[in-house]
Amino acid sequence: MLNYKILTAKNIYSGLGKPVDKSAMILQEVNNKESIVAIDKLDLMASNFPNTKIEDVGFAISPKLVNPHTHLDLSQMSFSPGAYSAFIMKVLEHITTGKRGLESAQIGLAKLKAEGINTIGDIVTSKEVMHYLLASDMQGVAFWEVIDPDPATAEQTFNRLVAELREFRKLERPGGMKVGVSPHTPHTVSAPLLQKIAALAKQNNMPIQIHVAESPEETQLHFEGNGPLMDLPIAYKDWQATGMTPVQYLKKLGVLDAKPSLVHMVNVTEDDIKDVAKAGCVVV
Ligand SMILES: [Zn+2]
Structure with a gap:
């Protein structure tokens, strides 16, 4: 079974332009390694991946x-x-x-x-x-x-x-x-x-x-x-x-x-x- 997790924050910077409001990032874990699958609006993520744990990390998520x-x-x-x-x-x-x-x-x-x-x-x-x-x-x-x-x-x-x-x-x-x-x-x-x-x-x-x-x-x-x-x-x-x-x-x-x-x-x-x-x- 695929192991997904949704992370959300006030601001998510994808590295491409300005941060998107109310956005979220979905992560997939394979062999103990997490990869970003997509970044999109939180409501869309939540409906596309029902029953997936949503974790609010606070202020921002950004690339290094x-x-x-x-x-x-x-x-x-x-x-x-x-x-x-x-x-x-x-x-x-x-x-x-x-x-x-x-x-x-x-x-x-x-x-x-x-x-x-x-x-x-x-x-x-x-x-x-x-x-x-x-x-x-x-x-x-x-x-x-x-x-x-x-x-x-x-x-x-x-x-x-x-x-x-x-x-x-x-x-x-x-x-x-x-x-x-x-x-x-x-x-x-x-x-x-x-x-x-x-x-x-x-x-x-x-x-x-x-x-x-x-x-x-x-x-x-x-x-x-x-x-x-x-x-x-x-x-x-x-x-x-x-x-x-x-x-x-x-x-x-x-x-x-x-x-x-x-x-x-x-x-x-x-x-x-x-x-x-x-x-x-x-x-x-
Ligand atoms: Zn200089």
Whole structure:
């Protein structure tokens, strides 16, 4: 005899859109393993499966949570509120402590798991963290970060990137994390390199993620070519104003065609939002 059980809750999130009111989930147990058979309205479930036990679990049932943008290797950095440029200085300071790396990634991952998160989009900056994530029981994407604002070294950086990604992809396992690529920002990766990376991602159906439109300072850099970001020690001294918003710059370079997930997107125009939606990019 088939062994069924109905679970109901105030909200059931199927992972596809908004939760459905007064819904329920029917579970079937086979060999001590429960599987979800269907999610639908409670009254329909109850009439289709009469004499089946209904258990109300309370507030919500949902798939495990997703955190689409993490920097696990910075898990030991303290919270640093403030302007973007000041934050970057704090990150640079933190890196000098030697606490960015595998140990931090392990601490961060343990915290996520404790919160019920099993899917992440992590920005990865070291090979040992990449190997660790690809061997872990997490799902999602490990985005290999690229920073090189100098157009003169675009080709060299790109060739190295292709070789690195090829090696990482050999370590992908069914059900495990996938390898992606993350050009850091529109101003810390040169235009020719951004174009090459976007084309590579598109051709290989590889996930791509980029920080964009994170602060008014970034907008100022694009329109005026100056501001606090130019005062940072990592600033590219030959940077030229693009005369457009960071999002329009990515559109012009064809980066949006690779459907990157866009991190931040908090200093944007109406046109930016329309273009991102039209390109089918996800904002995280
Ligand atoms: Zn980030």
